[in-house]
Amino acid sequence: MKQHFDAHAVLDQFDKDHSYIESHRAEWLEEFPNSWVVVYGERLVGRGETLESALEEARPKCAVGDAAVEFITSEPRNMLL
Amino acid sequence: MTRIDGSFREWGGGEEGYFGVQPYVRAVVELPRLGLRHPVDFLVDTGAVRTTLHPLSMTRLGISLEDYAPTQRSDMTGVGGGASYGEEEAILHFRNAEIRAVVLVGPLLREQFDFSLSSRLPSLLGMDILSRTRLSVDYLANELRVDVHTDEDILHLQDLQRRLSDAEYRHYRQMQREER
Numbered sequence: 001m002k003q004h005f006d007a008h009a010v011l012d013q014f015d016k017d018h019s020y021i022e023s024h025r026a027e028w029l030e031e032f033p034n035s036w037v038v039v040y041g042e043r044l045v046g047r048g049e050t051l052e053s054a055l056e057e058a059r060p061k062c063a064v065g066d067a068a069v070e071f072i073t074s075e076p077r078n079m080l081l
Numbered sequence: 082m083t084r085i086d087g088s089f090r091e092w093g094g095g096e097e098g099y100f101g102v103q104p105y106v107r108a109v110v111e112l113p114r115l116g117l118r119h120p121v122d123f124l125v126d127t128g129a130v131r132t133t134l135h136p137l138s139m140t141r142l143g144i145s146l147e148d149y150a151p152t153q154r155s156d157m158t159g160v161g162g163g164a165s166y167g168e169e170e171a172i173l174h175f176r177n178a179e180i181r182a183v184v185l186v187g188p189l190l191r192e193q194f195d196f197s198l199s200s201r202l203p204s205l206l207g208m209d210i211l212s213r214t215r216l217s218v219d220y221l222a223n224e225l226r227v228d229v230h231t232d233e234d235i236l237h238l239q240d241l242q243r244r245l246s247d248a249e250y251r252h253y254r255q256m257q258r259e260e261r
Contacts, residue, residue: 005109005118007109007174007175007176008176010109010120011107011108011109011120011176014107014120015107018122051137051140051200052140055140055141064141064143065117065118065119065141065142065143066119066120067141069137069141071200071201
């Protein structure tokens with residue numbers, strides 16, 4: 001692992017990828033509700049009904065650790081942590 | 082002090098018809114022992130004693146429950162019951178600040194939870210880190226500020242706490258707030 005890295009650059013990309021999810025959320029909700037999505041470089045690189053399957057699809061295309069990953073649903077579960 | 086800006090995320094809906102917002106901050110988490118790092122969204126949780134990386138973060142980091150062997154474990158209790166977590170030294174790289182902490186990673190036993198649901202649990206920024214900050218939340222203004230005290234600030238305040246009476250220390254802090 002590199003000793004020094006640019007946290008700003010990683011966070012900037014992460015911000016953009018999350019914005020990309022937000023801008024496509026309504027469309028994806030129609031197309032594939034209750035699915036996990038993986039976005040990197042402002043591209044949808046993985047999708048699946050389980051987290052593992054979405055990451056599996058994304059893995060050859062990007063470093064999934066840096067990707068934005070979200071569950072797309074119209075029925076978010078209320079959580080008491 | 083160094084300021085970290087957070088954001089609010091909407092949640093709710095469905096049959097419950099309830100909407101709300103939750104405060105989040107974003108950081109790159111580095112786990113030196115495991116040679117891993119990745120960006121994480123943390124729910125700001127003053128009810129959490131410890132900062133915690135939950136299953137979604139573990140999966141993205143490539144930590145598999147089967148292979149993960151923490152050097153230390155902690156048993157934690159929450160509203161959903163008890164669970165065992167691994168402890169990892171971590172560096173949290175925020176945009177304008179860097180904080181070292183020992184974070185929890187877990188829960189470690191998959192059978193304790195429905196993994197498809199626990200994957201949706203957010204990672205938590207707990208009081209171990211928040212106690213080093215001044216946290217300001219204004220929901221109506223959509224403003225979340227986390228001001229991180231420097232190590233020098235913390236040492237200075239701890240020194241004052243030792244030397245002053247409770248009333249004097251409260252007065253000093255009140256004066257500081259008014260100056261701001």
